[in-house]
Amino acid sequence: MAKAPYGVLGRVLGHSYTPTIYRELAGMDYVRFERESEQLEDFLRGDEWAGVNVTIPYKRAVIPYLDELSDIAQRLGNVNTITRLPDGRLRGDNTDYFGFKMLVESLGIDLSGMTALVLGGSGGAGTTARTVLTDLGANPVSVGRTGEVTYDNLDAYRSADLIVNCTPVGMFPHCPESPVDLSLFDSLSAVVDIVYNPARTQVMMDAERRGIPCVGGLLMLVAQAAQAVERYTGAPVDTEAVYDLTKSLSATEQNIALIGMPGSGKTRVGQQLAAIYGREHIDADDAFAERCGMSAADYIANHGEEAFRREETACLAELAATSGLVISCGGGVVTRPENYPLLHQNSIIVMLNRPIDELSTKGRPITARDGVQKLAEQRMDLYRSWADIIVDSLDCAANTARAVSERLPRMIGK
Secondary structure, eight states: OOOOOEEEEESSOOOOSHHHHHHHHHOOOEEEEEOOGGGHHHHHHSSSOSEEEEOTTOTTTTGGGOSEEOHHHHHHTOOSEEEEOTTSOEEEEOOHHHHHHHHHHTTOOOOTTOEEEEETTTSHHHHHHHHHHHHTTOEEEEEBSSSSSBTTSGGGGTTOSEEEEOSOTTOTTSOSOOSSOGGGOSOOOEEEEOOOSSSSOHHHHHHHHTTOOEEOTHHHHHHHHHHHHHHHHSOOOOHHHHHHHHHHHHHHHSEEEEEOSTTSOHHHHHHHHHHHHTOEEEEHHHHHHHHHSSOHHHHHHHHOHHHHHHHHHHHHHHHHTSSSEEEEOOTTGGGSTTHHHHHHTTEEEEEEEOOGGGOOOTTOHHHHHHOHHHHHHHHHHHHHHHOSEEEEOOSSHHHHHHHHHHHSOTTTTO
């Protein structure tokens, strides 16, 4: 008889990184159990699962059907992991506590005495965050749309040390958006965002610009899964394995965005990279043409460069918010500063560096108008400042793509 699988219990379950996490951590098959509320009792009393994670909206609803709760599940008043005990009874636990604790501790900051603003602090995730922060010696303050502390009276907390976002603001596909303006705060030591898609939310990118340490929620997701595996199997997962999987999963889910001078070979190299990694390749100029009904060159001729740049940014906003693509950007993408956060939020940005005398100018109206040398003077420093990786172009697109792949993080195509 086949062994029952592990999985996640919820009402409507979309795309999730979790099946990959369980497969990588413990070689487990992991399935989605979508159930309506009236089906909960029959599901929990049945034998079609070996262990389940519980997600919204059932983290509290499952409690009446469980035989016992862990201490932390009792403290938090909700459950995200259910295991079968040897005698068949059901035990509810909460591994989000461990996941959030590991996330905060990854910053390497002593939280003792710190004032921590927890955005969305009255929700399930916010309650968990406040409990962990209290246990670590911080003074958490719940911030919500209503209640004692709201987004309208944060002036009283300008000296806050830590901001933790436990809301979905900034999550794909509504990115980049931020739940709070960091410029309101004078002495932040760190920013934590439990959102994990995109890799860098707007509030994280704002923190980066100010030199404030920040971390996103993917580590929490992997860490809570690791403790769930321990609950299911009794075998602990090594902490280094949690960090390694977090890094590789982040690289896997992010786009690879190619930038560089017009004619530097971004499209051909992008096609080769897509073949190496088994990803979809999107040429930003082709996406623009599909969106606007004409090529970039025709649009510039009919509407002017400024109108083209506005539409290019609108197109990029849709394209760059997705995950796991290879994107070949237009050569002028760096001319609008607002395009950088659109790419940076969920992409590893790679600059292709081709000698100026080797650049193709055919079919490029701006290059023909301004000349390659002038464009290079205007843009080369921008390409370099935007790039996470700079790769010199080689003798052919295939070899350049291989050179790029050698510089990208391990397991990016897995």
